[in-house]
Amino acid sequence: MKFLAHYALVAASSLALSGAAPHPTAKPxxxxxxxxxxxxxxxxxxxxxxxxxxxxxxxxxxxxxxxxxxxxxxxxxxxxxxxxxxxxxxxxxxxxxxxxxxxxxxxxxxxxxxxxxxxxxxxxxxxxxxxxxxxxxxxxxxxPNPRLPLIEFIGNSITCGAAADPSEVPCGTGVYHDQHNAYLAYGPRVARALHTNFVLSSVSGIGIYRNWNSEGPNMPQVYEKLDFQEKGTRQWDFKTYSPQVVSIALGTNDLSAGDGKTSRLPFDSTRYVSSYLQFIKLVKSKYPQAQLALLSSPMASGQNRALLQRCLTAVQQQTNAAYPASKPVATYFFQPMQARGCSGHPNVEDHAILAKELEPFFSKLLR
Structure with a gap:
């Protein structure tokens, strides 16, 4: 070690004597x-x-x-x-x-x-x-994260950006999350366009009172869990954020015919509305000052689209009546879409269309 130190000293002295400038060193x-x-x-x-x-x-x-x-x-x-x-x-x-x-x-x-x-x-x-x-x-x-208004997007696989990006792993190959792209989903796109912060509270296949191919656990049952798992042992601390707008897009899976294997009853609109109202009560207990926005589904068309719109309108009216001092609930009904992603989901280009469609709606709510 003494020899190395001595060698370094001699080398430095030689540079000084010769007038040569030492090489700039990279930053550590x-x-x-x-x-x-x-x-x-x-x-x-x-x-x-x-x-x-x-x-x-x-x-x-x-x-x-x-x-x-x-x-x-x-x-x-x-x-x-x-x-x-x-x-x-x-x-x-x-x-x-x-x-x-x-x-x-x-x-x-x-x-x-x-x-x-x-x-x-x-x-x-x-x-x-x-x-x-x-x-x-x-x-x-x-x-640090920018000090901007916050939108929380609650939803299902569409909100997750699931099955949206087959650019690396083609549809029908790999595992389910190989085509996930949350960054290019409609919620983050809307947030970036409107210069807001965002969080996604979303689970593939989930619904308000039933899921894509099961009766549960549904979103009201897992929303308070940190990882959205019914058996999760850790609770999420809702004091972490205070969203200005809470967007809820749930209904696609409640309306779904399922996987064709699991026994499934017809859609129950009364149960859907009552479960939705209970979920809104839960959300309001976490964010009493937030503006609520109820979104329909771009995947619903024909009779299902009309049925979902009637249900959401009923939820909107009953919530406004129950909370007269709160900001009125807003609704947005998507135009039907022929999705181009995997397994009937929107792909990243479709999400860009959905985001563009939603921008004026959320811009108005943020003002």
Missing amino acids: VTTLPATALQPYGRTLLNQQKQLELISSAAHLGFSFEGTECRVFATLPAGQDHNYLQYELDGVYQKRLRVAGGAAPLVITAPGPGKHTVWLYKATEAHTGAIVLDKITGQNVRAL
């Missing part, structure tokens, strides 16, 4: 621990001081200098793979496949300088959490 790589991140969405800082991204499009921002940074992400036991996706300097890039025990994810910038990254969970809560341990890079720093 720094580490941003999970505890320093400032996430948005349903997340958890676990006992190991790791950040678990749980809900669809749960996200966080950071900056770095130079041409690359590294994201150290792992998966809890039982998961084979999951997906993150990211923006670099305000431009959406791509999805990143996270595999258990894999090397860190490398994010590369096209040139030197300071860069910003916003990292999103591409999949829904039922897919499983993605665990972030740390981020490394030159002068890596956490970014």
Whole structure:
């Protein structure tokens, strides 16, 4: 060790004597621990001081200098793979496949300088959490979330952005979450267009009183759970956020004919309306000041579309009568859509159409 120190001293002296300028050194790589991140969405800082991204499009921002940074992400036991996706300097890039025990994810910038990254969970809560341990890079720093109004989007697979993106794994291949793209779903698109924050509270196949191919657990039964699992042991802290608008888009799966295998009774409009009213009571207990917006389904057409609109109108009228001092409930009825994604879902281009359709509606509510 003394020899190395002496050699370094001699080398430095030689440079000084010769008049040569020392080469500039690269800025040191720094580490941003999970505890320093400032996430948005349903997340958890676990006992190991790791950040678990749980809900669809749960996200966080950071900056770095130079041409690359590294994201150290792992998966809890039982998961084979999951997906993150990211923006670099305000431009959406791509999805990143996270595999258990894999090397860190490398994010590369096209040139030197300071860069910003916003990292999103591409999949829904039922897919499983993605665990972030740390981020490394030159002068890596956490970014705070903008102080903007918040919209919470409650919904099903459509709101999740499920089955929307077959660009890497074609429809009918892989596993269900291989085509998830929460970032390009209609809710985050609307939020970005209107310069608001957003959270997604969404579960594929879920409904107000029954699900796509089962009687439950439905959204009212899992909404208070951190991971939207009926048997989940952790409750979500609703004091974390105060949304200005709560959007509810549930009905597609209640109306569904099911999977053709599970026994299923005809749609019960009375039960749907009463269950919806109970769910609104629950939401209002969490966010008493929020404006409620009830959305229909772009997948409903013909008689089902008319039936859903009548049910939502009944929910709207009865809620307004029950809460005369609150902001009136708003409704929006989608135009029917021939979806082009996997298994009859909207694809990313369809979500762009839905978002454009919704922008004036939400813009008015935010004003």
